[in-house]
Amino acid sequence: MKKFNNDFMMGAATAAHQVEGNNIYSDFWTMEQVPHSMYKEPSLEAVDHYNKFKEDIQLLVDVGLNTYRFSIEWARIEPTKGDFDKKEIEHYREVLEFCHQKNVTPIVTLHHFSSPKWLIIEGGWESESTINYFENYSRYVVSELGDLIPYICTINEANMGKQIAKIIKRMTDTNGTNQTQKVDSGDIQVGLNVDMKEKMENYYRALGEAFGMDPRNIQTFHNPRTDNGERIIMECHEKARSVIKEINPAIKVGITFSLYDHQALHGGEAFVEQEQHEDFLNYLPYLQEDDFLGVQNYSRKIHGPEGVIKPDEGTRLTKMGYEYYPEALGNVIRFVSKHWDKPIIVTENGLSTDHDEERVEFIERALTGVHQCMDEGIDVIGYTYWSLLDNFEWQLGYDQTFGLIAVDRTTQTRHPKESLSFLGNVKKSGLNR
Template identity: 80%
Template sequence: MKKFKSEFMIGAATAAHQVEGNNVHSDFWTMEHIPGTMYKEPSLDAVDHYNRYKEDIQLLVDAGCNTYRFSIEWARIEPTKGEFDKHQIEHYREVLEFCHQKNVTPIVTMHHFSSPKWLISEGGWESETTIEYFGNYCKYVTEELGDLIPYICTINEANMGKQIAKIMKKMQAVQKNDSANSTEVQVGLNMDDMKAKMQTYYRALGEAFGIDPRNVHSFLSPKTQNGERIIMKCHEKAREEIKTTNPDIQVGITFSLYDHQALPGGEKFVEQEQYEDFLEYLPYLQNDDFLGVQNYSRKIHGPDGIVSNNENTRLTKMGYEYYPEALGNVLRFVSKHWNKPIIVTENGISTDQDEERVEFIDRALTGVHQCIEEGIDVIGYTHWSLLDNFEWQLGYAQTFGLIAVDRSTQTRYPKESLSFLGSIKNRGLVQIQE
């Protein structure tokens, strides 16, 4: 029987915009509602986690979990530049206090993709001014709530803009060849759709944010090298402000990391991907307390680059290869370059078959346990996601949650996978056969 130590954190994660609902001051709310929107549907009430957080956290507790990762929404805290909303701070204070009442460790993310609308109008994530703005926001939140927050992830998936740029470049190549592969399915983008809507969409973008549409830089926009630098400078500024205000808070950042595997001749591609996804960022992380690792699948590289899935590849609903062992492999790779604590801040699967999720959790956490036995300092695991939620451009069709939600009534339906995850704390792991 494989058991985690009592202090190991096991739980689930959410992101504010995806679950809270009515995040009306955010850039994503704006982009969801403009003419020609690239979003399948608007977020609207989402799953009303803003009002139902106690019910949702209680379900997590009842299952046996002891950790909840969630984000504080910048667009709620600072809906207008320089004006902080005390009512919203009190809301998140209540969320944090409820976690502590239930002996749940909160892991707070300061920025999980969505930004205030005004920030984008000011230049967004390609502007130097964002560094100061983000620092001010993090300072304010820490001054108000820092005594309730043991762990802070400054930015979620700091490398995502780079990954999106790669995906779009590949999509353009695919379009030229009039072929398709699973990568496009994964992110829910369609080049034909995009081309048809582009002119209307970009005109509406510019009008909505009051700037040239070429200067609309949301966090998920493909990044220039300067944009990459700005994100990491935002992280450094946030860490400085948080630590100055409350040095006891453990500060880190999260990265989206694939398990890159090489076939003969593919080694150079793996090295390049690992450098661009993670190693390039290491100089900015030296003063961090922990690292957030997020993994969903693997990529196999041959002598000509990424090897496409075939008809025999087991896929998730998102089009990723079903490969829970990717997580352990990524942790081993990271540990070669990082000797401080690691938290698995996201790992999961979109599927309508919950037995697949149970199997995925068991196999993924078996890999985590093996890494710990090998001496890798993994201190926690938060599954994505606590709730079926709003998956950005894909809307509500994808089902990553441990809890299903009937959005017509907002009724919660915990899945077997939730109790399975929670029981691991007491029961330990029993490897499910593939």
């Protein structure tokens, strides 16, 4: 029996825009609503977590879990530039206080993909001014709520824009054949509609009208990012960390990254080294004063002499098109630990499937890898499964089912899955193997 100690943080994660509903001041709300939208459907009420958060956290508590990672929505806190909404900060105070009442450790993310619409109009994530705007937002949240927050992730998947840039490059790369390369949904760890080239022109024209600006200047967090944008993201992180430590030095501060388990066949070693550098290693100079690192992993990529090798027809895939490979998590933790000697929190790990027994198996195998890493002396202090609830998977809408809890969106009724109880039993009793 492999047991996790009592202090180990185990639970589940959500993101505000994906679960709360009616995030009307955000850039994503705008992008979902425009004509020719690349989004399969709009988020609308999502799964109404904004109003049902107590019920949802209680379901987590009832099975024995002790940690909840969630994001505070910047577009709610600052719906227009410089105007902070006291009612909304009090909402998140209520969420945090409920966590503490239930002995649940809250891990708060300040930015999880969605941004205020006004921020994009001001230049978005390629604009120098965003550094100051994010600093001001962080200062307000931590000044108001910092005494209730033990852990803060400043930015979720800070490397996502770079990963999307590589995907877009592959989509538009003709390799001299005038045929664009096929890109699969499993190529990136986020709900991105990759069948989009022919629709993009109409979509961006509509976006330009909705944002009132040249669509070429619209820079959301999910836009392909330049090197300058990469710097801006990481300086946002540094400014937020500085503010947090100034206001409340006891808060543990980190950031999260989307990390694949990159594996090399003979001849693929250089590709793996390049991917590991681009995904993680080049960010290390910005992280030296962080307290922990958030690792987010869903699958692996295998590289040969020509680059990524696509899974063959017999490969077991998840509903998102990733290879079903729970062992990737342990491998990624080991890779990170070679370059990072502070605590690691698995801030996301999971799969989309219509068969919950696959999720149970996935969790067991992934957590076996986590436990092995801890036995090897790696300082892993927490694991939050993605996601607590079936939710809005960005451009792919509501079809993807990552959750430990199913939701009937016609009534917003919760239906806990066996995997929720299984994860709780692992926390209480350990792994069977």
